[in-house]
Amino acid sequence: xxxxxxxxxxxxxxxxxxxxxxxxxxxxxxxxxxxxxxxxxxxxxxxxxxxxxxxxxxxxxxxxxxxxxxxxxxxxxxxxxxxxxxxxxxxxxxxxxxxxxxxxxxxxxxxxxxxxxxxxxxxxxxxxxxxxxxxxxxxxxxxxxxxxxxxxxxxxxxxxxxxxxxxxxxxxxxxxxxxxxxxxxxxxxxxxxxxxxxxxxxxxxxxxxxxxxxxxxxxxxxxxxxxxxxxxxxxxxxxxxxxxxxxx
Ligand code: PEP
Numbered sequence: 001x002x003x004x005x006x007x008x009x010x011x012x013x014x015x016x017x018x019x020x021x022x023x024x025x026x027x028x029x030x031x032x033x034x035x036x037x038x039x040x041x042x043x044x045x046x047x048x049x050x051x052x053x054x055x056x057x058x059x060x061x062x063x064x065x066x067x068x069x070x071x072x073x074x075x076x077x078x079x080x081x082x083x084x085x086x087x088x089x090x091x092x093x094x095x096x097x098x099x100x101x102x103x104x105x106x107x108x109x110x111x112x113x114x115x116x117x118x119x120x121x122x123x124x125x126x127x128x129x130x131x132x133x134x135x136x137x138x139x140x141x142x143x144x145x146x147x148x149x150x151x152x153x154x155x156x157x158x159x160x161x162x163x164x165x166x167x168x169x170x171x172x173x174x175x176x177x178x179x180x181x182x183x184x185x186x187x188x189x190x191x192x193x194x195x196x197x198x199x200x201x202x203x204x205x206x207x208x209x210x211x212x213x214x215x216x217x218x219x220x221x222x223x224x225x226x227x228x229x230x231x232x233x234x235x236x237x238x239x240x241x242x243x244x245x246x247x248x
Contacts, residue, residue, distance in 0.1 A: 002224065002245040002246065003033065003034045003035075003224050004035050005035075005036045005057070005160075005206075005228065006238060007059065007227060007229050008037070008232065009059070009229060010040060012040060013043075014042060017040075018047070020238075021037075021051060024054070025051065025052055025054065026053075027053075027239065027242070030054065030242075033225075033245055034055065035055065037055070037056060038057040038087055044082065045082075056083050056084060056085070060073075060093055061073065061078060062074045062075075063103060063110050064110065065113070075110045075111045075114035078116060085117045085158075086107075086119065087119050087121060088107045088118045088119065088120045089104040089145075090121045091164045091167055101140065112155035113154075117155065117158060118158065119160055120145055120157065120158070120159050120160070121159075121162050122138055122160070122162070123138070123161055123167075124164065125137075138161075138188075139184070142159070142188040142189060142192075153197045156200045157197075158204060159185055159202075160203075160204040161173075161178055161181045161182050161204070165207075167208065167229065169207070169208055171208055172210075172213050173207055178220065182205065182220075185203065186198070186222065189201055202225065203222060203224050204224060204225045204226055205217050205223055205227070206226060206227030210237070211237055214248070215248050218244070218248035226241070
């Protein structure tokens, strides 16, 4: 099944989140895709229990299970709140909250420990791309996050290739660029964790996708789905993407 993930970032009140949900829940397409919503934490409780056919996720997670970490929310707490997923190291967390690949490794391990699915975000920025360092950056992001986690993946892992230059820019990567980057990522994970890891790994593309561009990405065999920001905020545009994806 294709995966369609909605990252709402710091948008939507509880009422707006509930309106979106009412427009989406009950759609037959939900049975043909793994659909996950990453609302702001404030809306999680309101969506829980009404999100039939949809998975819920958090946009970040603390690396420890509990403790004196003001402002953080742990993986067990997220599970308690109804989450099955969490984004890890989204580029906006890397940029505004100083997250790095080592923190990502701890967060991924903590999510697996609590039985949640990490959606680990990687991708080069414009300067790295211009300097021809894009591949090296991706390799480092994957290697560091998997370092110390053992030879096997500790659970299911979703990796989203989200080139920083594409996020929120209105200009997505091309499907070929996304396919090449995700092939490199898959090789890296399998090289590090062995062939059995392949069955537990899903690969997404994210960065300025829209109903118009979704099909091109889904035609790449390596791409399992999309992580969508802006185009996920409006329920109609999200449903249009879902429609494209289940028919691609
Ligand atoms: C994102 O923030 O994960 C994202 C993909 O955003 P957008 O679709 O708006 O580029």
